[in-house]
Amino acid sequence: xxxxxxxxxxxxxxxxxxxxxxxxxxxxxxxxxxxxxxxxxxxxxxxxxxxxxxxxxxxxxxxxxxxxxxxxxxxxxxxxxxxxxxxxxxxxxxxxxxxxxxxxxxxxxxxxxxxxxxxxxxxxxxxxxxxxxxxxxxxxxxxxxxxxxxxxxxxxxxxxxxxxxxxxxxxxxxxxxxxxxxxxxxxxxxxxxxxxxxxxxxxxxxxxxxxxxxxxxxxxxxxxxxxxxxxxxxxxxxxxxxxxxxxxxxxxxxxxxxxxxxxxxxxxxxxxxxxxxxxxxxxxxxxxxxxxxxxxxxxxxxxxxxxxxxxxxxxxxxxxxxxxxxxxxxxxxxxxxxxxxxxxxxxxxxxxxxxxxxxxxxxxxxxxxxxxxxxxxxxxxxxxxxxxxxxxxxxxxxxxxxxxxxxxxxxxxxxxxxxxxxxxxxxxxxxxxxxxxxxxxxxxxxxxxxxxxxxxxxxxxxxxxxxxxxxxxxxxxxxxxxxxxxxxxx
Ligand code: ADP
Ligand code: MG
Numbered sequence: 001x002x003x004x005x006x007x008x009x010x011x012x013x014x015x016x017x018x019x020x021x022x023x024x025x026x027x028x029x030x031x032x033x034x035x036x037x038x039x040x041x042x043x044x045x046x047x048x049x050x051x052x053x054x055x056x057x058x059x060x061x062x063x064x065x066x067x068x069x070x071x072x073x074x075x076x077x078x079x080x081x082x083x084x085x086x087x088x089x090x091x092x093x094x095x096x097x098x099x100x101x102x103x104x105x106x107x108x109x110x111x112x113x114x115x116x117x118x119x120x121x122x123x124x125x126x127x128x129x130x131x132x133x134x135x136x137x138x139x140x141x142x143x144x145x146x147x148x149x150x151x152x153x154x155x156x157x158x159x160x161x162x163x164x165x166x167x168x169x170x171x172x173x174x175x176x177x178x179x180x181x182x183x184x185x186x187x188x189x190x191x192x193x194x195x196x197x198x199x200x201x202x203x204x205x206x207x208x209x210x211x212x213x214x215x216x217x218x219x220x221x222x223x224x225x226x227x228x229x230x231x232x233x234x235x236x237x238x239x240x241x242x243x244x245x246x247x248x249x250x251x252x253x254x255x256x257x258x259x260x261x262x263x264x265x266x267x268x269x270x271x272x273x274x275x276x277x278x279x280x281x282x283x284x285x286x287x288x289x290x291x292x293x294x295x296x297x298x299x300x301x302x303x304x305x306x307x308x309x310x311x312x313x314x315x316x317x318x319x320x321x322x323x324x325x326x327x328x329x330x331x332x333x334x335x336x337x338x339x340x341x342x343x344x345x346x347x348x349x350x351x352x353x354x355x356x357x358x359x360x361x362x363x364x365x366x367x368x369x370x371x372x373x374x375x376x377x378x379x380x381x382x383x384x385x386x387x388x389x390x391x392x393x394x395x396x397x398x399x400x401x402x403x404x405x406x407x408x409x410x411x412x413x414x415x416x417x418x419x420x421x422x423x424x425x426x427x428x429x430x431x432x433x434x435x436x437x438x439x440x441x442x443x444x445x446x447x448x449x450x451x452x453x454x455x456x457x458x459x460x461x462x463x464x465x466x467x468x469x470x471x472x473x474x475x476x477x478x479x480x481x482x483x484x485x486x487x488x489x490x
Pocket of ligand 2: 025
């Protein structure tokens with residue numbers, strides 16, 4: 001819990017500083033081939049209403065049957081969030097009328113969720129890590145989708161999504177800025193993807209958040225919150241919080257009061273607007289679903305799932321720092337996606353960890369980003385990148401040539417060592433040959449050589465000239481030393 005107030009996170013108002021308080025309800029679609037209470041497929045992008053069983057369509061007399069894989073996924077997630085796993089939980093009916101929910105109620109968990117309190121470590125910046133409390137995680141059904149833009153007179157409904165399992169993960173109101181909230185969602189996404197319990201695809205709506213925002217003067221009780229529904233990108237979550245906090249501060253400073261309400265974020269306008277007030281809020285008349293027994297499992301089942309969990313991001317990050325001597329920042333970047341971490345380890349095992357990290361982060365990630373690709377479609381394999389790192393550490397190629405080599409392999413593929421040999425890319429180790437170039441370059445620029453004695457920056461000019469004349473194959477450090485001696489520096 002964040003007790004100390006960080007002045008940098010406060011928002012300046014006309015009457016002084018304000019603290020923003022944020023709590024998030026994340027809806028994460030469970031990775032599972034079948035829905036929560038039926039055998040229908042969860043595949044994305046199918047023909048409308050092609051994955052709808054009689055249970056999903058809520059035909060009379062149909063009975064829900066719990067999908068044990070969804071239960072296992074929720075337990076794994078709870079374990080990953082260092083949370084209390086409840087061996088007994090209860091499914092309730094949350095009653096409301098919605099055209100894309102044919103049952104007339106959503107099966108959810110209310111009083112007795114499958115997962116209780118937990119916590120998540122969040123890196124807000126390379127030097128600031130906060131702990132965010134988890135209030136609970138429960139399983140519930142997703143609704144279908146109403147489609148209003150296909151016909152001028154009718155609305156259509158697609159029930160493919162209806163009944164798909166969601167995990168609702170509720171945070172405590174522990175977040176204090178839009179940056180913290182964004183970092184929290186990003187970390188949650190990373191954890192879920194490591195666990196394999198949700199793919200975190202926000203574009204498909206598989207991870208979305210209800211964002212609760214309030215403001216207060218430092219030391220005051222929690223203020224009245226507004227809930228911004230269904231925000232489906234990390235950037236929009238940040239923008240919605242910034243707008244909403246300032247809106248609330250403006251109202252209070254003008255002598256008004258915040259009314260608890262549900263709002264929507266409009267990314268095009270960059271504003272939130274009211275959807276319904278608390279007075280209009282539904283009375284969901286929750287009650288235990290009489291069609292489902294309480295959900296019960298044993299501690300030994302939980303232990304079994306726990307033993308099979310993969311290494312999670314925090315542990316991996318700590319291990320990368322210790323084992324490969326990485327900075328916390330590099331370790332964080334390399335462990336954001338487990339595929340990236342695996343790639344890095346394949347390069348760094350038996351090689352210099354820091355040089356490997358530089359090549360993976362700067363060259364490879366930089367290039368992948370530029371082309372909108374990810375590690376799974378990288379044209380340069382870990383083995384090939386490792387080969388490049390070997391050639392650098394064996395002093396066979398310079399860093400400059402290594403970049404050319406990377407480019408060749410990116411486009412043409414091939415074995416790094418063979419390419420270097422075939423194209424004569426080896427670093428010039430013949431000191432006499434380099435000395436000759438140094439002598440020539442200095443002789444060609446006598447006035448600049450004179451200036452370089454007093455103007456240190458001038459040395460770079462000469463290093464550049466010599467490197468160029470050597471076709472990039474001289475060692476820059478050697479060149480620099482020779483030039484200093486030749487010109488008479490130091
Ligand atoms: P509800 O069931 O009405 O949605 P909860 O108490 O479960 O209410 O809270 C929902 C979310 O709102 C949680 O993530 C919680 O952290 C957050 N929250 C609660 N009070 C505040 C507040 N004053 N300011 C900001 N967020 C809050
Ligand atoms: Mg809520």
